[in-house]
Amino acid sequence: xxxxxxxxxxxxxxxxxxxxxxxxxxxxxxxxxxxxxxxxxxxxxxxxxxxxxxxxxxxxxxxxxxxxxxxxxxxxxxxxxxxxxxxxxxxxxxxxxxxxxxxxxxxxxxxxxxxxxxxxxxxxxxxxxxxxxxxxxxxxxxxxxxxxxxxxxxxxxxxxxxxxxxxxxxxxxxxxxxxxxxxxxxxxxxxxxxxxxxxxxxxxxxxxxxxxxxxxxxxxxxxxxxxxxxxxx
Amino acid sequence: xxxxxxxxxxxxxxxxxxxxxxxxxxxxxxxxxxxxxxxxxxxxxxxxxxxxxxxxxxxxxxxxxxxxxxxxxxxxxxxxxxxxxxxxxxxxxxxxxxxxxxxxxxxxxxxxxxxxxxxxxxxxxxxxxxxxxxxxxxxxxxxxxxxxxxxxxxxxxxxxxxxxxxxxxxxxxxxxxxxxxxxxxxxxxxxxxxxxxxxxxxxxxxxxxxxxxxxxxxx
Numbered sequence: 001x002x003x004x005x006x007x008x009x010x011x012x013x014x015x016x017x018x019x020x021x022x023x024x025x026x027x028x029x030x031x032x033x034x035x036x037x038x039x040x041x042x043x044x045x046x047x048x049x050x051x052x053x054x055x056x057x058x059x060x061x062x063x064x065x066x067x068x069x070x071x072x073x074x075x076x077x078x079x080x081x082x083x084x085x086x087x088x089x090x091x092x093x094x095x096x097x098x099x100x101x102x103x104x105x106x107x108x109x110x111x112x113x114x115x116x117x118x119x120x121x122x123x124x125x126x127x128x129x130x131x132x133x134x135x136x137x138x139x140x141x142x143x144x145x146x147x148x149x150x151x152x153x154x155x156x157x158x159x160x161x162x163x164x165x166x167x168x169x170x171x172x173x174x175x176x177x178x179x180x181x182x183x184x185x186x187x188x189x190x191x192x193x194x195x196x197x198x199x200x201x202x203x204x205x206x207x208x209x210x211x212x213x214x215x216x217x218x219x220x221x222x223x224x225x226x227x228x229x230x231x232x233x
Numbered sequence: 234x235x236x237x238x239x240x241x242x243x244x245x246x247x248x249x250x251x252x253x254x255x256x257x258x259x260x261x262x263x264x265x266x267x268x269x270x271x272x273x274x275x276x277x278x279x280x281x282x283x284x285x286x287x288x289x290x291x292x293x294x295x296x297x298x299x300x301x302x303x304x305x306x307x308x309x310x311x312x313x314x315x316x317x318x319x320x321x322x323x324x325x326x327x328x329x330x331x332x333x334x335x336x337x338x339x340x341x342x343x344x345x346x347x348x349x350x351x352x353x354x355x356x357x358x359x360x361x362x363x364x365x366x367x368x369x370x371x372x373x374x375x376x377x378x379x380x381x382x383x384x385x386x387x388x389x390x391x392x393x394x395x396x397x398x399x400x401x402x403x404x405x406x407x408x409x410x411x412x413x414x415x416x417x418x419x420x421x422x423x424x425x426x427x428x429x430x431x432x433x434x435x436x437x438x439x440x441x442x443x444x445x446x447x448x449x450x451x452x
Contacts, residue, residue: 029281029318030304032297055318082357091356100356103280104322104364111319123367124326127398129350130363160298172309173282174298177318223297227305231289 006166006216007195011041014189014217018047018154021074025110025152026054026064027181030226033174034063035191037219038156043067053077053110053150055103055177057087062224071095077150079103083226102130105147107180112149114183114212119148155185158221159208162192163201166210179208189215235407236424240451241375243268244405245334247450248373249275256280256325256365258335259303261375265334276310278330280361282321285313302361322361326368333369335362337376339391342438344401344413346374347393359396366397378406378435385437387411387418408432410449417441422449 008014015038018024024042028034039058042050043066052073058065067073068086075097081087090096101109102124112120121144125131135146157178160171168190170178182188195218236244241261246268249255256278257263266286269275277286279301286301287308294308301307309315324330337348346366349359366372379385387404404411409432410422417439423432425448433440 029302030300032281032300032304078358080358080360082355088355098356100358102359102363103318103361104326104368107318107322122326124364126367127345128363128395130359170315172296172298172315173279173300175315175317176282179317180319225295225297225300225306227300227303228295229289229305229307230292230295232291 004165004210006210006213007164008215008217011037011217014038014191014215015041015045015154017187018042018045020047021049022047022153023051023053025150025155025181025184026052027157027176027178028063029055029173029176031058031063031224033158033170033176033178034058035156035158036063036221037191038189039064039066042072043070046070046072048072049074051075051077053106053152055079055106057081057084059084059226060086068096075099077101077106079106100130107177109147109150110177110180110184113151114180117149119146121146150184152185153187155181155188157182157188157190159190159192161194161196161201162190162216163196163198163210164216165198166190166213166216167201167206168192168208168210168213169201169205170207175207182208183212187214188212189217191217191219193221194218234424234426236449236451238264241405241407243451244410244449245373245375246270248332249273250331253331254278254284254329255332255334256330258362260336262334262336263303276312278321278324279307280318280321280325280365282316282318283307283309283313284316285310287313322364325361325364328368328370330369331371333365333372334375335365335372337374337396339386339388339393340374340376340401340404341388341391342413342416342418343390344399345391346396346401347391348396350394352394362396366400372401372403374401374404376404376406378408378432383435385435387436387438389438408435419443420446422447424449425451
């Protein structure tokens with residue numbers, strides 16, 4: 001076994017060390033490209049008091065939404081949280097704290113978190129509730145607010161293929177937040193549809209190098225669709 | 234007559250130019266993709282990480298790994314590219330998208346927009362709207378001119394929490410096309426059969442009415 005081999009033997013092993021009150025960053029957009037089996041493992045473990053950072057919080061039945069059933073999430077950082085009745089109920093009752101963050105700012109907070117940038121200025125949210133209480137600077141006549149990077153104790157992500165060293169290839173729009181989520185986790189856990197031998201991936205085609213990945217596991221995926229829209233033949 | 238949803242989409246599409254990269258919001262903006270003028274090519278950006286969005290898939294083409302920002306299954310157009318959410322918003326924030334079209338609850342004559350939250354009602358989140366309005370130079374807001382009760386949504390000052398400050402220069406409503414310049418709405422076009430007086434009576438913010446206000450050309 002090489003020291004670069006990131007493959008773990010089970011989902012239990014993949015999430016070992018996740019404890020109550022930790023911060024978990026998750027990839028995915030809606031139900032597309034979500035680490036569905038890693039989320040199920042968090043449910044199984046019963047970890048509580050989690051801060052979860054993800055663009056959305058799944059639906060009532062799928063994705064991060066299943067962590068609401070036993071109230072495992074204390075705080076959610078997301079850009080859009082509709083389409084989830086349980087989420088709404090817990091938000092309204094105050095059991096679930098919600099920090100709404102603009103989608104591009106959320107992506108950049110994760111990117112910065114993984115790239116050693118503690119904070120950055122963006123025009124997004126200036127003059128809105130998002131900008132309240134944040135430092136404002138003017139550059140070239142425009143106002144920008146200071147946004148801080150996010151890092152997670154764990155990050156959980158889904159890729160299409162990986163080699164055993166954790167070099168990742170994503171597929172279509174299932175890429176979304178996954179690359180940045182991986183980089184922003186102290187322990188980055190990635191599940192994929194296929195693990196190939198080292199050397200089987202063309203280095204030019206790797207979307208994210210394995211240096212960011214701590215644990216890798218191959219799974220099978222349900223891939224639920226939120227809005228199935230088709231045109232007639 | 235007030236414009237129908239389809240007519241609003243048609244009028245939006247008249248703003249499309251050959252070679253434009255365009256981000257269309259959910260709802261009426263998305264419909265505009267059906268009315269791209271003949272002889273021009275545009276590329277649609279979907280902020281979840283797709284440039285070159287195609288039509289909805291046929292049944293046998295449905296792919297759960299390929300959706301748009303409204304979480305609908307889509308296809309990729311010829312020449313499409315895929316990227317991460319960070320790259321997607323780099324192109325949006327960096328001003329690389331030529332045209333952004335999105336809806337709103339309220340707009341005011343200072344160019345402010347409120348589109349994501351009604352206090353006391355359910356808050357679902359801003360998604361990518363704050364980044365889009367902050368990053369784009371060329372934005373068209375599509376909305377109804379007034380509420381069902383006849384209250385203007387084109388105000389002197391937005392009453393709802395803002396999505397963006399001083400970033401809107403063009404508004405298309407079911408009654409009119411207006412620009413925003415120097416703290417005033419400028420009436421540019423009116424919907425077929427809608428009078429300048431009716432538009433003026435339903436516009437709460439400062440309104441400049443040029444001598445000639447042509448009718449829109451829609452089917």
